[in-house]
Amino acid sequence: xxxxxxxxxxxxxxxxxxxxxxxxxxxxKLSINYxxxxxxxxxxxxxxxxxxxxxxxxxRLPIEAIFSLKPMTPLSEEIFRDPPVEPR
Amino acid sequence: MSTTTTSRIEYLPRSRRRTLVAIALAGxxxxxxxxxxxxxxxxxxxxxLALFLLVLVPTVVTLFVGYLYARGRIDGHRxxxxxxxxxxxxxxxxxxxxxxxxxxxxxxxxxxxxxTSGNTLRLDANTFVxxxxxxxxxxxxxxxxxxxxxxxxxxxxx
Numbered sequence: 001x002x003x004x005x006x007x008x009x010x011x012x013x014x015x016x017x018x019x020x021x022x023x024x025x026x027x028x029k030l031s032i033n034y035x036x037x038x039x040x041x042x043x044x045x046x047x048x049x050x051x052x053x054x055x056x057x058x059x060r061l062p063i064e065a066i067f068s069l070k071p072m073t074p075l076s077e078e079i080f081r082d083p084p085v086e087p088r
Numbered sequence: 089m090s091t092t093t094t095s096r097i098e099y100l101p102r103s104r105r106r107t108l109v110a111i112a113l114a115g116x117x118x119x120x121x122x123x124x125x126x127x128x129x130x131x132x133x134x135x136x137l138a139l140f141l142l143v144l145v146p147t148v149v150t151l152f153v154g155y156l157y158a159r160g161r162i163d164g165h166r167x168x169x170x171x172x173x174x175x176x177x178x179x180x181x182x183x184x185x186x187x188x189x190x191x192x193x194x195x196x197x198x199x200x201x202x203x204t205s206g207n208t209l210r211l212d213a214n215t216f217v218x219x220x221x222x223x224x225x226x227x228x229x230x231x232x233x234x235x236x237x238x239x240x241x242x243x244x245x246x
Binding site for chain 2: 031032033035036038039041042044045047048050051
């Protein structure tokens with residue numbers, strides 16, 4: 001990734017593991033090379049908007065659940081985090 | 089070329105690839121410099137030629153490795169180039185252009201300084217052929233070398 005480019009963080013590796021997909025299987029579904037999945041997961045390559053949207057569509061998730069400009073918090077933390085206490 | 093060798097080249101770590109690119113770029117000028125130096129000695133012509141070819145071997149090998157590394161991606165002959173391949177190819181061509189421009193500017197500047205210092209430059213086969221060979225060899229090879237230079241290490245399989 002060029003130095004001037006901002007890194008896009010993602011949860012691709014977690015989602016892929018969750019759905020028991022290998023890089024090759026995911027790459028075939030997306031019609032890209034399997035190495036590209038590895039580069040995206042490692043943060044070495046920022047996917048195009050089209051590819052990011054296709055990935056989101058494939059996982060049936062909103063794009064912001066997969067890609068973010070800020071480092072991703074673990075999914076478990078997001079799901080089980082205590083809700084803010086309502087004032088009485 | 090066996091599949092194992094090709095795959096080993098494909099997975100070469102970036103640091104090693106960069107060393108190979110540096111050898112490929114520096115090798116030919118070094119070989120020409122050795123040739124010019126040896127021509128002024130009393131060594132046998134065949135021995136000079138043999139030494140020149142010996143010094144040239146690493147360049148030829150590294151150029152070939154660079155070609156194998158980028159084969160199919162830089163020339164677009166691979167059946168399926170995805171968006172990362174295309175982006176990388178664009179970056180490699182852009183960097184080749186910058187490197188070529190830098191070399192040409194440096195060569196022009198050095199020649200200019202040499203000529204304005206009262207020296208004369210004879211444009212004969214001894215000067216022209218190495219330059220021509222450089223153009224013939226490096227201009228087509230530069231994009232492949234630059235691709236090998238910029239690409240980060242492949243992620244481990246998972």
